[in-house]
Amino acid sequence: xxxxxxxxxxVQSLVTSSLTTGxxxxxxxxxxxxxDLRLNYNGDQVAMGNLFPTTECTNPxxxxxxxxxxxxxxxxxxxxxxxxxxxxxxxxxxxxxxxWIIPGLMPTxxxxxxxxxxxxxxxxxxxxHSRSDEVSQTRMPIVQYYPPSPDxxxxxxxxxxxxxxxxxxSIQETYLSLKSKDIGIDDTNIxxxxxxxxxxxxxxxxxxxxxxxxxxxxNPDKMNETG
Numbered sequence: 001x002x003x004x005x006x007x008x009x010x011v012q013s014l015v016t017s018s019l020t021t022g023x024x025x026x027x028x029x030x031x032x033x034x035x036d037l038r039l040n041y042n043g044d045q046v047a048m049g050n051l052f053p054t055t056e057c058t059n060p061x062x063x064x065x066x067x068x069x070x071x072x073x074x075x076x077x078x079x080x081x082x083x084x085x086x087x088x089x090x091x092x093x094x095x096x097x098x099x100w101i102i103p104g105l106m107p108t109x110x111x112x113x114x115x116x117x118x119x120x121x122x123x124x125x126x127x128x129h130s131r132s133d134e135v136s137q138t139r140m141p142i143v144q145y146y147p148p149s150p151d152x153x154x155x156x157x158x159x160x161x162x163x164x165x166x167x168x169x170s171i172q173e174t175y176l177s178l179k180s181k182d183i184g185i186d187d188t189n190i191x192x193x194x195x196x197x198x199x200x201x202x203x204x205x206x207x208x209x210x211x212x213x214x215x216x217x218x219n220p221d222k223m224n225e226t227g
Contacts, residue, residue: 010048014027027209033211035065037163041057046215050215052216054218076103076105077107079163080161097194098143099146103176104137108135146190156218159216161213167205
């Protein structure tokens with residue numbers, strides 16, 4: 001079952017993990033999330049820095065969040081996954097490594113949630129779970145998912161999920177038609193994923209950061225060493 005992480009806990013996690021502090025902060029110091037971004041790998045929740053073995057992250061996580069504005073059910077979002085610790089945390093010369101960019105995410109609106117609460121789910125639906133746990137993926141990924149793969153001897157890497165609200169302006173059509181090659185990434189050549197400037201990408205396509213979550217991952221045989 002998904003759990004809600006209070007926004008103040010999210011902000012505190014960003015500070016203690018040096019994601020908004022230090023000489024090269026990953027995010028603006030004043031960033032405050034407005035969306036509760038929840039993800040899970042095989043039912044295990046990503047929870048602001050918890051540790052996963054790489055073997056559990058082979059496939060993309062399930063994504064859950066709700067629309068920000070009940071009056072705007074047509075809002076769509078992009079999820080970006082990056083590694084700021086590549087190739088090793090002590091010398092992250094490949095940061096930020098782009099693991100995934102998936103646009104066109106459509107969450108369940110609050111109106112749909114309220115309808116389900118009052119009326120119950122649609123009895124004609126074959127779905128066994130509530131619609132409130134669904135995020136529709138209406139577009140193909142711009143960059144295909146690449147699972148965490150830190151070096152065998154590396155300390156755990158941090159993997160950051162950044163959720164952006166997509167533009168409602170005329171640039172949206174151009175943005176949603178992007179392919180990986182348009183941003184200099186070749187899905188058949190992993191080296192083209194290194195040094196991805198996600199901030200410039202977001203600025204160019206008028207994406208607004210609204211949510212974040214993150215986890216750490218290491219090789220299974222190092223799990224006991226790192227706790």
